[in-house]
Every structure is written in C-alpha cells, then in structure tokens.
Amino acid sequence: MSVETLYTDSLSRAPAGFLFIRPIPLKFTALALGIVFLFALVLAWGSVSIPLGEVARILTTGESDKSSWVSIVMKVRLPKAITAILAGAALAVSGLVMQTFFRNPLAEPYILGISSGASLGVGLVVLAGGATSGLVIGVGLGGDFLLAAAASIGATFALGIVLIAARRVENSLTLLVLGVMFGSFTSSIVSLLMYFSAPERVQSFIQWTFGSFSTVTTAQLAPLAVGVIGGLILTGALAKSLNALLLGEEYARTMGLSVKRVRLLIVTGTALLAGTVTAFCGPVGFIGTAVPHLCRALFNTSDHRTLLPACGLMGACVGLGAALIAELPGSSAILPINAVTALIGAPVVMFVLMRQRQLHKAFGG
C-alpha cells in the first residue's frame, strides 16, 4: 500500500483505461509544450513575420540578416512575451486563490479592490494630476513609468486598507463585501474625475483600462518579474492551507490551521500578484476568473497541489495566446488585451462549463 494506491483509488472514477496511469504529468507536459509553442509564435508573428529559424538565431547569437528583426525580437516581442507569461500566470493563480478563499466561482484577483486602487492612482495622474502642467499630456499609453508608479501606489493603498480590514474582521465574507464597496467608492471618484476632464485625457485613461502586454519595457521587466515570482512562491506555499479551507474556516481551524495568519498571507500574495500586473499592464481581466475554471475542468480536481501549478501554466498559455491574437498577425493594428481575452475566451469557458456540468460540484453542496 503506497501513495500511488491512494491516487489510483481516487482515480477510479476515470475511465478504466486510465486506472493505472496518472494523467497529471501528461497534462502538465502538454501545458508546458503549449507555452513553448505560443512563446515561439509571439516572437515570430506580428506586423512583420520573422521565420522561426531566424528568431532562434537572434535569441542565441543576437544577430540576424536584417538588423531591424533583431530589435523587433529583442526590444519589442521578447519583453511582450515574457510579460504575457508572467501576467497570465499571476492572474490565473491569484484568481484560483480568491475563488477558494471566498468559496465563490465569480471571485477574481481584483475582488479585494486592487485594480480599483490602481485605477484611482492612474486616474488621479492622467485625469487630474496634469491639470496645471503639460506634463501628463504626453503620457498616452500605460508603459510610461509615471503610470506604473501611480498604479503601484494606488494598488498599495488598496492593499493597506484590505490588510487592515483582514486583521479586524472575523469573517471572510465581510472582507468580500468590503472589497466590493471599496471598488464602488474608488470608481465613483474616477467617474467624477472623468466627468470633469478633457476628452483626450479621458481617452488616455480608457486606453490604460484596456490593458496591454506590449507597453512593458525591458527595464520594467525586472520589477514585474520580482513581484510576480515572489507572489507565486508565497501562494505556492499555501497549497496545504487552501486545501484545508475547502472545508470552510471553522473546520480548517479544528484541523490546526491558523486562519488569521493564512488569511493575511493569502491577501498579501494576491495583492502582490494582481497589484504588480495591474501596475505594469493595466487591469487585465478575464484570465483570473476563467483559467481556474478551465484547470478544474481539465484536471478534474480541487487539490491545490495540482491546481496551483496548473493555473500557473495555463495562465501563461492564455496570456501568450491573447498577446498573439492582439497583434492581429499580418496587420499593423493592435487590439486591447481585455477585448481579446474575453472575446475569444468567454465562449470557450461557457462551452467547457456547459459540457462538464461540474461548477455546482466545485462550489455548491
């Protein structure tokens, strides 16, 4: 009798042929291969198509027949691809953590008000901050350092409020309502700012809310990576606690879990992941809600030791896929990420959920 036996037993609901194979490594391998494949496509495709052989040569030697290709790959597409991987993984993992923490299938990374805080920061800079100087007029797109700083400060502000609340409230459901209230409060301030701002400023602000992977510069990659990887390590270490929380906070407590400490770690990890991504890419939606559902359907489990890495990999795939489609290969137009993720992704998720009919099992009695 071994661990394998226990696993095999739990797999006996799978078709008979699967009884003695653990399908999990196979699916993980498929997701990893998907990332490599999409990563290569993001580097090769876009307004200009570059052969894969040349892409490989540029990555390894830094040289190519056309010097413009080198700068396209190294300065534009490589940062974009890495951003897509980091942002996709971060949003998917934090979305999973929030869905388990609140036991709610609609929970997402921004539910604690992180993106509301960030948009307040950016709104103040873009809409109101430059009212007396011409400084911000030129800001335009979200890649500018000023916007990242404003979004970070806004997200940190939101995090501070949520952390204070998390230490005080007894019930996580209260935290959920507080997050929603905080979101309504900040968005009304943003609405007021927009109402009294010049149309071109409103335009720049709206552009930021669309989300983008392509505005992150090579210099910004380091802080983005540090925030995301730190957040992933923190949440990864919470797998056992998240599993215990599947039974609810009361039971988790009787099994030896320090709920208050874990709640603080969960909120910090989520804020780090979602906050860093929002600071650099804008409030990228959909991935955080959808990917956890796709992973539960694909892996047919609620065990976070499987789901957390699965969401990381699947999130990276979806991020890369969205970056690829947003480029509209062959044309010079770039679509907003938020439009792409939901436009292509929503029907896919609807289809998967309708087929699997397991949502009520994952969240209901």
Add this chain to the structure above:
Amino acid sequence: MSALTTVSLSVGYTPARKPVRIIAEGLNLTVLAGEFVCLLGPNGAGKSTLLRTLAGMQAPLSGRVDIDGADLHALSANQRARKLAVVLTERVSPGLLTGWELVALGRHPHTGWMGGISDKDVQAVKRAVAAVGAEHLAPRVFIELSDGERQKLMIARALAQEPHVLLLDEPTAFLDAPRRAELMILLRQVARTANCAVLASTHDLQLAQRSADRLWLMDGTGGVISGTLDDPTLYDGLARAFSVPGLTYDPRTGTFQTQ
C-alpha cells in the same frame, strides 16, 4: 484513563458592551478513553456552546479543559488538532474531492508544509475509512454521496487526525431513522476500536439512552448532570428537562405521554 477533563469550567459569552452571559458554570466533567458519551438537552440549553468550548473554538469564562492532562486552551492550534477532532453540524462543499482526498485532509496537523501524504499517512487514512466501514464510498466524489454517507466520511476525516478525543455536534441531524441508529452504534464502536473519548450532542433521546455509555444532561439551569438512566438524579433531570406543559417525558421508554 480520562482523556477529557473539565476543572470548574464555566462556559458562555462575553458580548461587547453587554454583561457576561454564563450558560453553565462549575463543571467538573470527564470522558474516559474508549467511552461514548451523549450530550442531551432541550434547544437553547447551551450544548453547542459547551462543545465549542471543549473543542477549543471558544475560550472558557473560567476554569480549564484538560486533554490528556494538558490545558487544551494553552495548546497551539496544531497541537490541539493532533489530540482532538471535531465534526460540526454545518454542511461542507469541498469541491471535487473524492472520499479518499477528503479523509486525507484530516492528516493536516500531521503532514509537512506542502501537505505531502506519506505511507504512514496513507495507513492512517485507510484505518479511518475502515473504522467507519466506508471503503466502498471512499473512491467516489464526496458531494455526490447521500447525507448519511457523507457523515461517515466526515467522521473518518476526524479519525484520520488520530485524535484522543472526538467531539460531534448533532451528527444525526440530517439523517433518516435507520441511518441515525447506524451512526450511533458506529460512534460507540469507534470509541472502543480507536480507544478514543467520543462526545456527541444529539436530540435523539431514545437512541442516546440505548447506545451511549453515559449521558450528560444540560437542562438549562446552569449545570450538567452526568450519569446513566439508573441514576435517579439523571432520570428525574431528563423527565423534568424534556417534559412540556401537557406532555410528560418518560426516560425509561423514551416516549412522551399526554397528561
């Protein structure tokens, strides 16, 4: 050997900006290892408050709860979970977990930081599932099972913690008559085979009187009477606590008679 002991324990609430509400005080109670005790009492007598205090989920107003001679409320959450397991009334919806995976959650206080399951843990999980006779249920998805089947697995999950004390808050609440009888017999067996002190609150007077080794009665007057039906104090206490105007409770037959 007594696994669970209370020393002049008072239980109740200290609501903010309101006077302390004492539910029961001066309690000196014990549950022995291998013993099955049922906690009886009319609605609102404070059974859940007492159980929550004994489980360490709520602080006592005064006095102590000792488990194997150590002060329960001084233990860390993890140390406590290795000695004491709880089955609550609330229904759980643990997602897509199978019975095995659910019972394995009970290993939480014993596993490392990643929650990896060792051979020793697998043995404990298998023993726990066997103890409630749920081997055929364990491979199935938990939430597809009936209430009675779920309750067995929840008890197995508690046993997987390898506790010395098992507390259950109305474990028969959602079950039909045969399942209730089955569960009470099961709890008695579990107390014997796992040499565990088992304390369950219940409204099934007749079943409790027949299957428990001892009864605790909370009659709502601020104390707990412990004993068997042969003790006149408990007998009279039961008759008094459950009789209502127009209906007399007869503890001997477990029936109600109109006056």
